[in-house]
Amino acid sequence: MVSSTLGAPAFLHLAAHPVRWRLLSALAASDLRVRELVGLVGETQNLVSYHLRLLRDGGLVTATRSTLDGRDTYYHLDLDRCSEGLASSGGSLHPALRRHADDAGALGPFPPVAVLFVCTGNTARSPIAEALLRTATGGQVDVASAGSHPKPRMHPGTVRVLREQFDIDITGWHPRHLDSVAERHFDVVITLCDKAREACPDVADHPRRIHWSIPDPAANGDAPAGDVFTRTATDIHRRVVHLLPVLTTEFVTR
Template identity: 45%
Template sequence: MTSAAPHPLTLLQALAHEVRWQIVTELAQSDRRVGELMAVVGRPQNFVSYHLKQLRQAGLVRERRSIADGRDVYYTLDLLALREQLSVTGAHLHPALMPTWEPPTLDLRSPLPRPIHVLFLCTHNSARSQIAEALLRYATHGAIEVFSAGTHPTTLHPLAVTALAEFGVADAGLFAKPLAQLVPLTFEYVITVCDRAREECPPFAASTQVIHWSLPDPLEAEPLNQAPFTATAQELNTRIRFFLSRIAHDWVP
């Protein structure tokens, strides 16, 4: 049995407040903790928490406790849910307002104005960052220079390799490496996919956009089997598809 479609007013009511709009705009760029959102909107914690609750109830924002510090909670904008509600709202107003946009499988085989370098960073460089590296390289046919590293690297986990194979992506060239090995490079985007790695992330060049995606570590799942690795790959694949829209907007002529 499928769930009922959201009422068209749900989205409008959720976004019809300056603070909630500021929160959504910030979360569209990166996952954030409540303290970071307080700094953005310039309001106290109870005020920000109230509006986060409204966004959660509208199905637009998800929360997840940090694996780096259990006292912290990361908030994530559910872009797929937002897209669905935009579609419902537009369709109720007029058929011409029904969106036709899809998160792209972006083909960047045509030359870019300049090389784009993306780094995915996690703690062990054994699963999340490796999966993200392979998925983004596959989606862009190698046109973007993609790297991954760990703050405390170990080895590439075989269940991560299996998760990639489920997406038809090979693991050729993937291996765990320390961040120090990549320090000489300059990145346009650094994406931390681990809360612990975010806490240990060193400063990068001022021109680098640092983004955080708060993802659970599949290696810490119980029981340890293929399911959490596959779920991680699915979450990363969705986020990467939306991330490609940002790259297309910023870089593709």
């Protein structure tokens, strides 16, 4: 984390700048590219890139190359680091402002909301997200996943990581095409694949669109992937956890 030169906690010093705060606010909703951020914050690309670099150096934002063609970069807000920064900033002002994770309590009940996860093959990222959200909400959320170009069968790494890391059994699940859910209404559509987002930007006319830029752990086919699936599932699990309060606060009514 970048150290403060003004005596304030590092997080506040980094996040308090108006442009950086607008960038953080935009990235809190979705992973975005520079040109999209330029349009949202209303500043020049050079200025946006400068402040993004400071946020990256400070550990609040990460960047990954688009898996569509590698020319674009997607920026992602690290909500865990932001949470830590906010907690430590409050605690530095007064001990009573220290936040403890166990004070938050359990989330729920969840409103009648429907969520669709989309990637290309529907064999790894989107089914992992579907399984994790369904489990996290106890089945209260109507959740599905689909692929723009689904493959014939689920990747074995997906089945393994869900079973070993989260005790979730998806044996018997099969990839499905977006066409199979085209007639269903979804309140939130989340793309986990740069190819799906950029090549098929208009899944349907749904109220809320979110993008999670996550590399495909199944890029090497069925070859042994080592810890790739574990890292991917951990990333998706973290994002699903951050999605829960969004579902409970922004979709009270349908």
